[in-house]
Amino acid sequence: xxxxxxxxxxxxxxxxxxxxxRFLRRAxxxxxxxxxxxxxxxxxxxxxxxxEVTIPLDGMHEPRFRREGGTRDMVLPGNKKFxxxxxxxxxxxxxxxxxxxxxxDSEDAFRFVxxxxxxxxxxxxDLELPDLAKRKIAQTESEGIQRAGYTxxxxxxxxxxxxxxxxxxxxxxxxxxxxxxxxxxxxAAIAACTxxxxxxxLLAQLEALKAKSKRIPFIDPLDIRYRRFETVPKxxxxxxxxxxxxxxxxxxxxxxxxxxxxYMLLYVFLKRRYKHVEIVFxxxxxxxxxxxxxxxxxxxxxxxTLVSSALQAMHxxxxxxxxxxxxxxxxxxxxDGDNSYSDGELTGLLLTEKILxxxxxxxxxxxxxxxxSAFDLSDSSLWTLYERLRNxxxxxxxxxxxxxxxxxxxxxxxxxxxxxxQEKAAP
Amino acid sequence: xxxxxxxxxxxxxxxxxxxxxxxxxxxxxxxxxxxxxxQIEVITAEQMLDAYSSVGMPLFYKHWSFGKQFAYxxxxxxxxxxxxxxxxxxxxxxxxxxxxxxxxxxxxTLVIAHAAFGHNHFFKNNYLFKQWTxxxxxxxxxxxxxxxxxxxxxxxxxxEVERTLDAxxxxxxxxxxxxxxxxxxxxxAEEKRAGRRRQHEEEVFNDLWRTVxxxxxxxxxxxxxxxxxxxxxxxxxxxxxxxxKSAPRLAPWQRELLRIVRHIAQYFYPQSQTxxxxxxxxxxxxxxxxxxxxxxxxxxxxxxxxxxGSHTNVVFQPExxxxxxxxxxxxxxxxxxxxxxxxxxxxxxxEDREWFPDIAGKNDVMGVLRDVWANxxxxxxxxxxxxxxxxxxxxxxxxxxxxxxxxxxxxxxxHDDRGFRRVRRELARQHDVGYIDANIEVVDVDLSGDRRLIxxxxxxxxxxxxxxDAKRVLQHLADLxxxxxxxxxxxxxxxxxxxxxxxPRPIPAAVA
Numbered sequence: 013x014x015x016x017x018x019x020x021x022x023x024x025x026x027x028x029x030x031x032x033x034r035f036l037r038r039a040x041x042x043x044x045x046x047x048x049x050x051x052x053x054x055x056x057x058x059x060x061x062x063x064e065v066t067i068p069l070d071g072m073h074e075p076r077f078r079r080e081g082g083t084r085d086m087v088l089p090g091n092k093k094f095x096x097x098x099x100x101x102x103x104x105x106x107x108x109x110x111x112x113x114x115x116x117d118s119e120d121a122f123r124f125v126x127x128x129x130x131x132x133x134x135x136x137x138d139l140e141l142p143d144l145a146k147r148k149i150a151q152t153e154s155e156g157i158q159r160a161g162y163t164x165x166x167x168x169x170x171x172x173x174x175x176x177x178x179x180x181x182x183x184x185x186x187x188x189x190x191x192x193x194x195x196x197x198x199x200a201a202i203a204a205c206t207x208x209x210x211x212x213x214l215l216a217q218l219e220a221l222k223a224k225s226k227r228i229p230f231i232d233p234l235d236i237r238y239r240r241f242e243t244v245p246k247x248x249x250x251x252x253x254x255x256x257x258x259x260x261x262x263x264x265x266x267x268x269x270x271x272x273x274x275y276m277l278l279y280v281f282l283k284r285r286y287k288h289v290e291i292v293f294x295x296x297x298x299x300x301x302x303x304x305x306x307x308x309x310x311x312x313x314x315x316x317t318l319v320s321s322a323l324q325a326m327h328x329x330x331x332x333x334x335x336x337x338x339x340x341x342x343x344x345x346x347x348d349g350d351n352s353y354s355d356g357e358l359t360g361l362l363l364t365e366k367i368l369x370x371x372x373x374x375x376x377x378x379x380x381x382x383x384x385s386a387f388d389l390s391d392s393s394l395w396t397l398y399e400r401l402r403n404x405x406x407x408x409x410x411x412x413x414x415x416x417x418x419x420x421x422x423x424x425x426x427x428x429x430x431x432x433x434q435e436k437a438a439p
Numbered sequence: 440x441x442x443x444x445x446x447x448x449x450x451x452x453x454x455x456x457x458x459x460x461x462x463x464x465x466x467x468x469x470x471x472x473x474x475x476x477x478q479i480e481v482i483t484a485e486q487m488l489d490a491y492s493s494v495g496m497p498l499f500y501k502h503w504s505f506g507k508q509f510a511y512x513x514x515x516x517x518x519x520x521x522x523x524x525x526x527x528x529x530x531x532x533x534x535x536x537x538x539x540x541x542x543x544x545x546x547x548t549l550v551i552a553h554a555a556f557g558h559n560h561f562f563k564n565n566y567l568f569k570q571w572t573x574x575x576x577x578x579x580x581x582x583x584x585x586x587x588x589x590x591x592x593x594x595x596x597x598x599e600v601e602r603t604l605d606a607x608x609x610x611x612x613x614x615x616x617x618x619x620x621x622x623x624x625x626x627x628a629e630e631k632r633a634g635r636r637r638q639h640e641e642e643v644f645n646d647l648w649r650t651v652x653x654x655x656x657x658x659x660x661x662x663x664x665x666x667x668x669x670x671x672x673x674x675x676x677x678x679x680x681x682x683x684k685s686a687p688r689l690a691p692w693q694r695e696l697l698r699i700v701r702h703i704a705q706y707f708y709p710q711s712q713t714x715x716x717x718x719x720x721x722x723x724x725x726x727x728x729x730x731x732x733x734x735x736x737x738x739x740x741x742x743x744x745x746x747x748g749s750h751t752n753v754v755f756q757p758e759x760x761x762x763x764x765x766x767x768x769x770x771x772x773x774x775x776x777x778x779x780x781x782x783x784x785x786x787x788x789x790e791d792r793e794w795f796p797d798i799a800g801k802n803d804v805m806g807v808l809r810d811v812w813a814n815x816x817x818x819x820x821x822x823x824x825x826x827x828x829x830x831x832x833x834x835x836x837x838x839x840x841x842x843x844x845x846x847x848x849x850x851x852x853x854h855d856d857r858g859f860r861r862v863r864r865e866l867a868r869q870h871d872v873g874y875i876d877a878n879i880e881v882v883d884v885d886l887s888g889d890r891r892l893i894x895x896x897x898x899x900x901x902x903x904x905x906x907x908d909a910k911r912v913l914q915h916l917a918d919l920x921x922x923x924x925x926x927x928x929x930x931x932x933x934x935x936x937x938x939x940x941x942x943p944r945p946i947p948a949a950v951a
């Protein structure tokens with residue numbers, strides 16, 4: 013009997029991928045809930061590593077007719093001391109272990125592992141960049157160059173040697189240009205030839221061949237080809253994210269932590285949309301400076317508070333390094349809301365005249381102490397100022413946050429899909 | 440005798456070939472097995488997980504529930520909670536055995552003997568498999584099913600198809616013919632039939648018919664109950680079959696999907712009825728083959744010890760108070776009974792002569808076993824061949840748990856003279872699918888009224904349906920039937936214990 017032995021190990025993997033995607037699609041809302049829940053427990057950095065999530069099994073349950081209860085009979089192995097007619101205590105432990113079918117093997121939660129991409133996708137799935145950003149992306153296109161075949165005219169620098177030689181070879185073969193070896197052979201024959209008549213004849217042949225090879229050039233201008241390039245519009249695929257933060261003495265570690273979490277989310281979000289994301293950290297007291305991340309979050313600083321200094325610094329950096337036509341600019345400002353009274357007007361002016369016109373999105377996050385009911389009492393000076401600006405039509409997003417757990421909902425709220433956002437705005 | 444098959448743990452494809460040839464020699468000559476041609480495929484762990492999630496089949500239609508399976512298995516495998524099977528074998532011709540690449544040479548030998556000869560022989564010869572499965576056609580049929588589902592998704596939308604399949608899956612355990620019908624299954628013909636039907640529909644399609652005025656409908660009252668039941672083929676316990684044939688508003692493709700799910704359920708039906716026998720046969724065969732190879736000197740003592748290690752793990756039966764206990768291990772029980780048959784046939788005691796007069800001392804072990812393998816299923820196998828000696832060996836006892844009984848769970852019988860027959864009968868019953876699955880059948884349709892579909896659940900020993908699940912399954916059933924469905928639970932005295940009524944959901948707009 014013939015036996016076939018087949019090595020299947022090299023078959024393409026991922027046979028179950030399609031089914032897995034269907035499962036995720038179906039369980040989307042459940043998985044998303046689980047992802048959000050997990051993400052609140054973890055550090056934001058770790059969140060992006062994907063990993064195990066647990067969803068309630070109930071949501072993906074496949075029902076069957078199952079029987080339960082009633083009188084049960086079972087045959088078990090391992091009798092040690094029972095004799096017919098004994099009674100075993102039901103609730104008692106030990107001897108009368110309840111081991112009927114259907115018990116203990118049902119799990120109420122379903123655990124499985126998500127890949128990093130799946131996790132981030134689900135994490136950010138119902139979020140979208142604001143409309144403004146989209147319009148900008150469509151407009152701010154730059155020209156890119158890409159290869160587009162060959163052409164018969166062009167600059168010498170663009171000659172395609174291989175294509176040219178190929179065409180020349182084809183032409184030489186087609187026109188039967190004598191090859192070098194043929195001529196050499198003939199010459200050798202002439203040299204070896206003794207008979208005068210034959211020699212004359214061979215010489216004539218040689219002449220004809222030589223003339224032919226002169227007539228048919230090795231490379232003809234007809235053969236020459238140039239590489240052709242085309243310019244294509246290329247959407248801008250880079251973004252810069254400005255993190256502005258007040259680091260004056262009134263900002264506590266807790267507040268900075270809140271801000272940090274928000275920045276991280278924004279970074280992840282941008283990273284998913286843009287190939288290249290730069291981050292600029294600007295911290296300010298009554299002066300602003302561009303710093304590295306470590307200093308930004310942990311470096312000590314003290315002084316008064318002038319928000320306009322940070323905006324001015326951002327404006328200068330944008331002008332120097334990030335041309336708005338090449339870069340999508342996002343900014344998020346975190347502050348406890350303090351600003352010196354005299355600075356209000358300048359801040360407002362900078363924001364509306366300089367910053368907002370070049371920004372895709374500007375978010376202001378007012379952070380407060382944990383358990384911060386203080387927000388309800390009165391609005392801070394910065395909040396009042398920004399609110400006034402927003403009411404007069406400036407595209408500002410602003411939220412207040414005082415608890416770690418609020419960060420994600422607030423972020424969500426800021427970037428939720430357009431339709432729902434508009435609905436909310438309508439009434 | 441030729442020399443060693445392999446040395447150490449490493450193997451390559453030549454080794455596999457030699458192993459298979461050696462196993463085949465023992466299987467065919469010494470054991471007289473009759474097998475389908477073998478096809479042996481080496482796979483990776485990931486491919487094994489893939490196979491797990493499509494009920495072991497090499498190809499299957501796409502459905503989210505398989506993705507769920509995969510995610511679940513993958514998670515527990517990665518965490519180390521679950522080892523993977525050494526092999527998977529498919530009841531098809533040629534008989535395909537998947538071997539894991541991680542197996543050592545000894546394990547590959549064991550697995551080839553187990554799957555490619557043990558299971559293979561059982562698939563080919565057991566009457567249930569002969570009756571209900573079509574080994575020649577199954578792979579082609581699955582291919583057809585996969586493509587058909589895919590085409591339906593293209594034509595009618597993924598969500599529609601998914602909804603139909605969800606409903607069909609919920610009813611899958613009740614989509615089985617339990618009694619042999621007029622004809623055996625021919626899956627190749629199935630595939631052609633579906634194609635012809637669609638072609639016919641396309642050929643005879645004429646939009647004119649839609650505009651022809653309908654005649655007066657027949658008076659329904661003329662249909663007597665008896666005639667109606669006969670027309671609808673009632674009572675009917677194959678719910679999927681009933682829906683496929685009689686559900687009033689299903690599209691032809693939906694009927695075909697129900698038919699596919701029904702056929703696949705039917706294909707697996709013998710497996711659920713012969714778990715003990717099937718595994719017992721395969722274990723017995725691998726044990727015999729490995730021992731023979733060892734005796735012939737074709738595997739070393741060390742390799743044989745490795746084999747014995749795995750073998751004892753496989754046939755380990757924890758006792759009821761062991762934390763590892765989860766019911767009878769079909770490998771252990773099946774193997775023990777078969778070895779016991781061998782003992783009875785060759786070396787019977789008086790007790791055996793009394794209990795098994797037909798086979799005791801017959802001396803033709805393989806003849807008897809081949810007959811057993813061909814003509815029994817778990818329930819009848821245990822009822823016939825579980826010997827008192829084995830009951831003593833396992834120290835079996837029978838518990839009767841009546842919730843009404845205050846004193847607790849009664850020990851009804853133990854492994855003594857008074858108890859042997861009762862213990863055996865009860866264990867056989869535990870392996871009877873007729874007893875395990877809920878007995879639900881369609882009894883009537885209210886044709887003159889609101890077209891309500893009426894089902895009965897015949898409650899045995901007071902064990903009723905789980906309420907949440909029952910409601911959900913009935914919801915699926917109602918969605919397919921498109922009118923109200925009621926399920927009545929009745930006990931042996933026709934007393935109504937409980938009634939469910941479920942209305943179909945309106946077909947929702949596409950839910951993303």
